[in-house]
Amino acid sequence: MHAPDVVVVGGGLAGLSSAYTLARAGVRVTLVERDAPGSGASGAAAGMLAAQHEPEADGPFYRLCVHSRDLWPELAGDLLAETGVDVELARGGIVSLADTPDAEDHLGLQATWQAAGGQAVRWWTPAAVQAHLPGAAATRGALWAVADGQVEAPRAVQALHLACVRRGVTFHVGTQVLGFQTTGRRVVGVDTTAGPISAGTVVLAAGVWSGALASWLGVRLPMFPVKGQMLALRPDGPGTGPWTARLTPVYGSGCYLVPKRDGRVVVGATAEPEAGFDRRVTVGAVARLGQAAAALIPDLERAPLVATWSGLRPGTPDRLPHLGPLPGWEGVVAATGHFRNGVLLTPVTGQVVADLCTGRTPAVDLQAFDPGRFAFGTAHCADPEVAPCRQAGAVACPYRVQD
Numbered sequence: 001m002h003a004p005d006v007v008v009v010g011g012g013l014a015g016l017s018s019a020y021t022l023a024r025a026g027v028r029v030t031l032v033e034r035d036a037p038g039s040g041a042s043g044a045a046a047g048m049l050a051a052q053h054e055p056e057a058d059g060p061f062y063r064l065c066v067h068s069r070d071l072w073p074e075l076a077g078d079l080l081a082e083t084g085v086d087v088e089l090a091r092g093g094i095v096s097l098a099d100t101p102d103a104e105d106h107l108g109l110q111a112t113w114q115a116a117g118g119q120a121v122r123w124w125t126p127a128a129v130q131a132h133l134p135g136a137a138a139t140r141g142a143l144w145a146v147a148d149g150q151v152e153a154p155r156a157v158q159a160l161h162l163a164c165v166r167r168g169v170t171f172h173v174g175t176q177v178l179g180f181q182t183t184g185r186r187v188v189g190v191d192t193t194a195g196p197i198s199a200g201t202v203v204l205a206a207g208v209w210s211g212a213l214a215s216w217l218g219v220r221l222p223m224f225p226v227k228g229q230m231l232a233l234r235p236d237g238p239g240t241g242p243w244t245a246r247l248t249p250v251y252g253s254g255c256y257l258v259p260k261r262d263g264r265v266v267v268g269a270t271a272e273p274e275a276g277f278d279r280r281v282t283v284g285a286v287a288r289l290g291q292a293a294a295a296l297i298p299d300l301e302r303a304p305l306v307a308t309w310s311g312l313r314p315g316t317p318d319r320l321p322h323l324g325p326l327p328g329w330e331g332v333v334a335a336t337g338h339f340r341n342g343v344l345l346t347p348v349t350g351q352v353v354a355d356l357c358t359g360r361t362p363a364v365d366l367q368a369f370d371p372g373r374f375a376f377g378t379a380h381c382a383d384p385e386v387a388p389c390r391q392a393g394a395v396a397c398p399y400r401v402q403d
Ligand code: FAD
Pocket: 009, 010, 011, 012, 013, 014, 015, 032, 033, 034, 035, 036, 037, 038, 039, 040, 041, 042, 043, 044, 045, 046, 047, 048, 049, 050, 175, 176, 177, 178, 205, 206, 207, 208, 209, 213, 227, 228, 229, 230, 268, 269, 310, 311, 312, 313, 314, 335, 336, 337, 338, 339, 340, 341, 342, 343, 344, 345
């Protein structure tokens, strides 16, 4: 058997999308996943394509998000045609409620800079909010990001996995990557629990665990888990409305609500960097999310609770992904650190990785996402949500990215 051209480490959405796009380009791909595809953050995600909600300002990240969101319809169509799996893409926009004076100010500014950049945004009056979300608690209005939307993340995992198999990607599931094979400053394969695998290029798509893998090559790729707990409700009449019929996610100050095609409303999510790698669901988080949901739409208090789960977002100090070659090495590309936006960034991640592995210039400017930006010197962490050193009681940055 010939060695694969590319070995992808990790079977989350970043790895699956990379493998799929590479296979479509005619590249021989092997994907190594230590557990099962989607067992990391990807299977836990709410699935929002919140290009206009998550970025704080105009800039490279915002443009990357909008670009990737606009690639989703084509990817969803291709996956349906190739696998028969519908990822449940909905483009009913995303609504952000102005449920506090601060939220109103923030959303007003957001509407201004996004409209100036050509994105479709609409301001809803309190009456319009009531028309779309019957029974919602009082608000000062809402911002509707018209072109945002959602997919069902576990279905996206399933569709990409199946599409990879159909296109000849070799899967080693239940197989852990233990190290890299190197020749000089070139990575030439991986060592795994099932033996060594040679490759022309290795794609590092191991989610929050990617930082540890990079350290085996002596590369500082700061990453940390930001635990997110979620629950799902199944409202049966009260608590539903046009927003559930159109599958329009709703952000409030204390939580978000994501209506799904099967009638569930997913409520998310906590952001707990202090929890480390502990994925257990806690009663406190479930109670807080339930209360936050009912604070937005009081009727949801009576909705049956049908599921709880959690996942570990791959956080980075500046909230930006690591997308590009690892510094100091040939033959290894990082596709990780997608933090809160790995579903949204699935299509562009695959395209960027395929371009880099086949010697083409990616269509997007990757400078802001250079995995080498923390390799030397100092850098500044974004905020307490993603920077463990900024947590109460912490004394130093465990990732040594600050002075
Ligand atoms: P993962 O999905 O974590 O995959 C990494 C894989 O690598 C895992 O399967 C793991 O088993 C494997 N692996 C690790 N180490 C090894 C090794 N040594 N050998 C072999 N395999 C290995 N994003 C959005 O865009 N929209 C949302 O609405 C959204 N909601 C979210 C809600 C929650 C609660 C959470 C937790 C996340 C959410 N996200 C959302 C973020 C999104 O889920 C992540 O950014 C994305 O899934 C990361 O994908 P990944 O492939 O990089 O990592």
